[in-house]
Amino acid sequence: xxxxxxxxLLKTLYRVQVKGIEHFHSAGPRVLIVSNHTSFLxxxxxxxxxxxxxxxxxxxxxxxxxxxxxxxxxxxxxxxxPTNPMSVKTLTHHLRRDRKAVVFPEGRxxxxxxxxxxYDGSGLVADKAGAAILPVRxxxxxxxxxxxxxxxxRLRWLPPIGINILxxxxxxxxxDAQAEERRRHAGLALSDIMSExxxxxxxxxxxxxxxxxxxxxxxxxxxxxxxxxxxxxxxxDRLIARALFASEKLECLTETGETVGILxxxxxxxxxxxxxxxxxxxxxxxxxxxxxxxxxxxACETAAIRTVLTSRRFIDAAKLGDTLAQLESGVRVIYxxxxxxxxxxxxxLRAFVKGRLADYGRRDRASxxxxxxxxxxxxxxxxxxxxxxxxANLLSNREQFAAxxxxxxxxxxxxxxxxxxSFGLTTGTLLPLLSGTRVFLYPSPLHYRIIPEVxxxxxxxxxxxxxxxxxxYGKHAHPYDFYSIRxxxxxxxxxxxxxxxxxxxxxxxxxxxxYGVTETSPVLAANTAMHYREGTVGRLMPGIxxxxxxxxxxxxxxxxxxxxPNVMLGYLHAHAPGRIEPPASCxxxxxxxTGDIVSVDEHGYVTIKGRAKRxxxxxxxxxxxxxxxxxxxxxxxxxxxxxxxxxxxxKGEQIVLATDQPLADRTLxxxxxxxxxxxxxxxxxxxxxxxxxxLLGSGKIDYPALTALLAAETGA
Numbered sequence: 193x194x195x196x197x198x199x200x201l202l203k204t205l206y207r208v209q210v211k212g213i214e215h216f217h218s219a220g221p222r223v224l225i226v227s228n229h230t231s232f233l234x235x236x237x238x239x240x241x242x243x244x245x246x247x248x249x250x251x252x253x254x255x256x257x258x259x260x261x262x263x264x265x266x267x268x269x270x271x272x273x274p275t276n277p278m279s280v281k282t283l284t285h286h287l288r289r290d291r292k293a294v295v296f297p298e299g300r301x302x303x304x305x306x307x308x309x310x311y312d313g314s315g316l317v318a319d320k321a322g323a324a325i326l327p328v329r330x331x332x333x334x335x336x337x338x339x340x341x342x343x344x345x346r347l348r349w350l351p352p353i354g355i356n357i358l359x360x361x362x363x364x365x366x367x368d369a370q371a372e373e374r375r376r377h378a379g380l381a382l383s384d385i386m387s388e389x390x391x392x393x394x395x396x397x398x399x400x401x402x403x404x405x406x407x408x409x410x411x412x413x414x415x416x417x418x419x420x421x422x423x424x425x426x427x428x429d430r431l432i433a434r435a436l437f438a439s440e441k442l443e444c445l446t447e448t449g450e451t452v453g454i455l456x457x458x459x460x461x462x463x464x465x466x467x468x469x470x471x472x473x474x475x476x477x478x479x480x481x482x483x484x485x486x487x488x489x490x491a492c493e494t495a496a497i498r499t500v501l502t503s504r505r506f507i508d509a510a511k512l513g514d515t516l517a518q519l520e521s522g523v524r525v526i527y528x529x530x531x532x533x534x535x536x537x538x539x540x541l542r543a544f545v546k547g548r549l550a551d552y553g554r555r556d557r558a559s560x561x562x563x564x565x566x567x568x569x570x571x572x573x574x575x576x577x578x579x580x581x582x583x584a585n586l587l588s589n590r591e592q593f594a595a596x597x598x599x600x601x602x603x604x605x606x607x608x609x610x611x612x613x614s615f616g617l618t619t620g621t622l623l624p625l626l627s628g629t630r631v632f633l634y635p636s637p638l639h640y641r642i643i644p645e646v647x648x649x650x651x652x653x654x655x656x657x658x659x660x661x662x663x664x665y666g667k668h669a670h671p672y673d674f675y676s677i678r679x680x681x682x683x684x685x686x687x688x689x690x691x692x693x694x695x696x697x698x699x700x701x702x703x704x705x706x707y708g709v710t711e712t713s714p715v716l717a718a719n720t721a722m723h724y725r726e727g728t729v730g731r732l733m734p735g736i737x738x739x740x741x742x743x744x745x746x747x748x749x750x751x752x753x754x755x756x757p758n759v760m761l762g763y764l765h766a767h768a769p770g771r772i773e774p775p776a777s778c779x780x781x782x783x784x785x786t787g788d789i790v791s792v793d794e795h796g797y798v799t800i801k802g803r804a805k806r807x808x809x810x811x812x813x814x815x816x817x818x819x820x821x822x823x824x825x826x827x828x829x830x831x832x833x834x835x836x837x838x839x840x841x842x843k844g845e846q847i848v849l850a851t852d853q854p855l856a857d858r859t860l861x862x863x864x865x866x867x868x869x870x871x872x873x874x875x876x877x878x879x880x881x882x883x884x885x886x887l888l889g890s891g892k893i894d895y896p897a898l899t900a901l902l903a904a905e906t907g908a
Contacts, residue, residue: 199240205350206332210241212357216326217243219360221290224318225326226386228307229296230334233353237330238294239267241355247293249283280313280320287321297382301340306598309722310386312379315363319378324360327389331356335410344602345628346412356393361385366794380795383722384734387595391734394591396757397560399583401471403626404432405551411601411628413548418625419650420459420633431464433547437539438468441531446499448557451475451566451770453492453500453523457510457635458611461528463621465501466611470564473557477566477578478612481510482888485518487576492523495566495578496770503528560584563761563772567614567710578764579614579710580772588757589713590623592733596720599654601628603678606652608634608643608661614714615683620656629654637661637891644669651676658684659691660832660891662703666694674699681706681718685892686800686818690829692726705729707800711775711784713758717798728797733758739779740792745814749791749801755783789816806895808837808845815873820849823874827864828853832885834893835876838903848902849876852884880905 202208225246227238235248249270270286270293272279287293297314298307318325332353334341341347363381365374395406408415408428419425426434442465446452452474456462469476477495479488492500500519504527507516516525558564564583568576599605605624609616624631632650634643637657644665647655653676657665662682674680680695680703687705695701706718707729719730732738735757740750759782762772777783789801802818817835824833831853840846849861856879865874880902886894 195240198236202237202240202353206353208237208241208353208355210355210357212359213243215357215359219292219324219326221292222287222321222323223292223326223360224287224314224321224323225292225294225328226297226314226382227294227328227330228386228390229298229301230330230332231301231336231339233333233336233338234296234301234330235267235294237333237353237355238328242294242328244292247286247291249293249295280317284317284320287317287323297386302334303340303344304598304602305334305341305345305600306594307386307390308598310379310383312375312382315378315380315382316375318382319363319365319374324362325382325385326360327358327385329356329358329389329393330354331393344600346410346415346601354393356389358389358392380723384796388734390595391588391591394587394594396584396587396591398587399470399556399558399560399562400564400586400622400626401435401467402556403587404428404435404467407626407628408432409551415601415628416630417628418460418463418631418633421635422460424460425630426460429544429547431460431467432550433543434464435467435471436546436550437535437543438464438532439471440543442468442474442501443472445526445531446472446474448473449475450499451477451495451497453477453479453495453497455479455481455488455500455502455506455516456528456611457481457506458607458609458616458633459635460633461503462611463625463633465528466565470558475563475566475580478568478617480568480576480610480612481512481515482610483576485515488515488519489522490766491568491576491578492519493769494568494576494764494766497523499524499526501526501528505529558583560587561761565617566764567612567617569710580761580764581614581618581713582761585713585758585760586618586622587626588735589618589715589733590626592735592758593619593623593715593718594627595734596718596723597679598721599624599627599629599679601630603629603653604650604676605629605631605654605656606634606643606647606650607631607656608637608639609656609658610637613684614710615656615658615708618713619681619683619708619715624654638664640664640668644673647677648673648675653678655680657682658891659687660685663688663691663694666691666698669698671698674701677701679704679721683708683714686822688822688825688829690825707798709786711760711763711786712754712756713760715758716754716786723797725795725797728793728799730798731796732798738792739783740790741778741785743789743804743814745807746789746801749789749799751804752786752788752790752798753777753779753783754786755779759784806837808847815847817847819870820847820874820876823861823865823868823870824849824851824853824856827860828856831856832893834885834895834898836895836899836902838899840877846877847875849879850882850885850898850902851879852882854881856881 247268249272297310335351365377413429416425466476563580567579607620611617683706704719708714708716717730717732737755739753762774775784777785791799802816806817808815820835821833833851886897
């Protein structure tokens, strides 16, 4: 009798919505129900809204609390002591009697707002009992005063609460696994089920602007979310008002559906322009201002860009006057100062009111599957291509990353990566912006002495960078500059041992190496606090399928192909301007061939062996150019090195190592290779010393330019 009354009360107060109840009925008689733990309301919610009589596994210490004891009269409970291994065995026997039991595998209420540690014992119970696992996500209760997130998120008394029940899953351990390995496998499998649940129930089927409005509703309009070197932080309210004002102005200057180029630095104005164009039904294309005019022209032609938005102040500061003068011969250039010069007070007021009312009568001119932005590949191995990413692509990648990494309103992100780079735009800016996390935008990643000072000044907790940039920051920073940093995420290039050692010894910080490509929005895999293995790029994000294509000469690994909701809409090529070509590979439509040779171990950790194009065939063997570069880095850790393959009249291919190490001696390489057990095939035929290696704006080696230079010297 009491259960229907409690259910009605909760439904009235919290507008509780239950989705997927059919999965509960299809799970069978022997079920372990696993749920995230957001608040003290969670057991009451599950007891009230799940049918049948269910046993709740409850911590023995909590069961003794005075405020819990009265509730135990109405609920069947199973006291569990996490420190007692017999608890797992007893619960296993309980389930074998064809019972349904609820556990919270985190073992505690979240204090971050994200998933916390998943205990292996819960997975082992399901495995040993032969029970189906029924994932249930509770969302919304974390915003009530009954959570443990005071000071972390904006709490309110009656937020809407959702209960999402996902299809049942099973855990299948390796047949020959020993007890400890079986336990570890079950725990890892359950952790994956929980993170996949968080991703699957996330909101990634809207547009970026609608997600921005949702973020404001959750975190509050006055929450400060963006700041740049102007040191004038903006709140959700001001950001939305400015984006709507920009949308109104730019709508008059461009056409519906037009692709509009953005040539601007990492700053608030760039984010406002991007959001304004999207809201106006235009497609922003982020142009790489660090390339020459020929590459910029090529990008404009490939994406059918007729209009480019920029700033006179930026053009003057970056000394791009000549470049822009040449670019203007093919496209129309609009300076933002002329569009948003002196804005009358009445217009500002109107924009503010319009922004506050944006939640009412929402009007999206795009769908989740419409192009949200066009980025261009780095060009590190050939001419850049346009990459069309949809709103769903970007929002999916945000949810994938958030399912594995605990970040939120308590964090401050320092992002100095360029916004024309997917790492800087999506991971460093859009992802935190839509999660209530404050972002400080810095215009150049090359200011190695200034960026550590900025991190210290703003109390940054998360930093994104590449190996090159992180090594530069670490070398010039004071040991206390990064005192507040919780996470450092590295991508775009391999993290070298010297960089890891520098950050560990000087700052006591472990670098989380990840892996992604522009075509996947970009994150594919990452090391995290809970799942970390040095030398790998971590485990693949939830929602991503992968397949390895065999490669001749590669025994352990293959060419990585991926499929998932974060995989691009398609490429734009110069031969078909403005037309999006959907991805496809040898595994079928929708699959993307990364071109990377990788191995994946039994626990799902991905190791990058190199680009398929960055292997040379010498004496019938496949030689990784990346291995040669890493060998050179161990011999001369303070220099940059790049290995390229050139034609050889006798052996077919020859390897040349370019380096900025003065007086680099091949003998030292030979001695190190012999000490590490590497054959003579891993020695470059010659070493070319250069004052500086050619770099792209992202900090990567410009391999096409370097190869052309070395080929011209050898006549190859």
